[in-house]
Amino acid sequence: MTKAELLDYIKENFSGELEVIENEHPEPYFIVKAQDLVEFSRFIHDDERLLMTFLMNLSAVDTTEQFEIVYNVCSYRFKHRIYFKIIFDYIKPEFDSVIDVWRAADWYEREIWELFGINVKGHPNLKRFLLPDDWDDGYPMRKGWQGKNVIPMPERK
Amino acid sequence: MGVIKKLPVYAEKVPGGGIITTQLNKVFTLTQAKSLWYLLFGTACCAIELMATGASRYDFDRLGMIFRASPRQSDLIIVAGTVTYKMAPVVKRLYDQMAEPRYVLAMGGCACGGGPFYYDSYSVLRGIDKVIPVDVYVPGCPPRPEALLHGCLEVGKKIRTQKMDDWS
Numbered sequence: 001m002t003k004a005e006l007l008d009y010i011k012e013n014f015s016g017e018l019e020v021i022e023n024e025h026p027e028p029y030f031i032v033k034a035q036d037l038v039e040f041s042r043f044i045h046d047d048e049r050l051l052m053t054f055l056m057n058l059s060a061v062d063t064t065e066q067f068e069i070v071y072n073v074c075s076y077r078f079k080h081r082i083y084f085k086i087i088f089d090y091i092k093p094e095f096d097s098v099i100d101v102w103r104a105a106d107w108y109e110r111e112i113w114e115l116f117g118i119n120v121k122g123h124p125n126l127k128r129f130l131l132p133d134d135w136d137d138g139y140p141m142r143k144g145w146q147g148k149n150v151i152p153m154p155e156r157k
Numbered sequence: 158m159g160v161i162k163k164l165p166v167y168a169e170k171v172p173g174g175g176i177i178t179t180q181l182n183k184v185f186t187l188t189q190a191k192s193l194w195y196l197l198f199g200t201a202c203c204a205i206e207l208m209a210t211g212a213s214r215y216d217f218d219r220l221g222m223i224f225r226a227s228p229r230q231s232d233l234i235i236v237a238g239t240v241t242y243k244m245a246p247v248v249k250r251l252y253d254q255m256a257e258p259r260y261v262l263a264m265g266g267c268a269c270g271g272g273p274f275y276y277d278s279y280s281v282l283r284g285i286d287k288v289i290p291v292d293v294y295v296p297g298c299p300p301r302p303e304a305l306l307h308g309c310l311e312v313g314k315k316i317r318t319q320k321m322d323d324w325s
């Protein structure tokens with residue numbers, strides 16, 4: 001499907017609310033409500049005209065006011081892909097795991113949990129992943145984080 | 158006898174016979190320096206350069222250096238690449254498993270002292286000399302194969318200045 005077809009198809013067939021981000025890329029980009037995340041994922045994964053069976057990337061963005069979780073998914077069958085993201089605030093950062101839809105989300109979500117300190121609801125195995133097991137120095141990927149062992153870059157003269 | 162003719166420093170011929178005399182220490186350290194089997198420990202980009210050094214163009218083998226996949230069979234550990242805090246106990250453990258005498262070559266800026274990750278990094282160990290003793294440092298990002306070969310020859314030189322019984 002082309003970009004316009006994909007946009008229309010998803011907007012018509014998905015029951016929840018969707019916001020479209022206009023962009024130059026050849027793929028559509030949505031903002032999904034955080035509570036609709038699993039439902040939306042299930043929909044694009046299972047729908048027989050979409051079949052987005054491959055989670056290409058999953059990352060978190062810290063904008064210092066809110067967190068965004070960005071998903072890139074594509075379909076091996078139809079060779080199309082979309083991006084979508086969810087947004088939630090800084091006060092109580094947590095989102096639902098999509099591990100039941102895409103098994104590949106496992107490590108990505110562990111990484112987000114570990115480096116951003118965002119709780120992943122429903123993840124079966126939230127254990128330390130990239131940092132040492134006895135790490136107690138906060139969440140290094142958050143903006144404004146200052147670690148004990150970090151030597152800051154000196155000012156350029 | 159061809160070899161012996163080339164080693165006037167180490168061997169003395171007894172006139173009139175095929176007998177030479179030398180010191181046991183010299184034979185031992187010389188043979189040791191000429192067959193350094195190294196443990197591959199590549200964790201990042203420097204490992205690619207290490208592979209290039211081992212391959213046919215630069216040819217490590219001509220120095221008697223053959224890579225081993227087990228610390229128990231190696232004399233030298235070439236730490237090629239970035240070592241993170243999570244990896245540091247692994248380096249230490251591999252070093253501990255090597256039989257004495259053992260030598261360490263730190264290859265690249267990362268292994269020598271943190272390299273490009275010295276500033277603003279939460280995860281990178283600033284030099285492997287924080288966990289294991291290093292004999293030779295080869296700086297560079299990455300060092301060229303010639304530099305690595307030079308570093309290995311320096312390890313050989315160091316071995317040849319040692320006494321048989323002060324291995325450690």
Ligand code: SF4
Nearest residue numbers: 202203265266267298
């Ligand atoms: S010194 Fe440079 S080339 Fe070597 S591991 Fe570090 S970053 Fe990579």
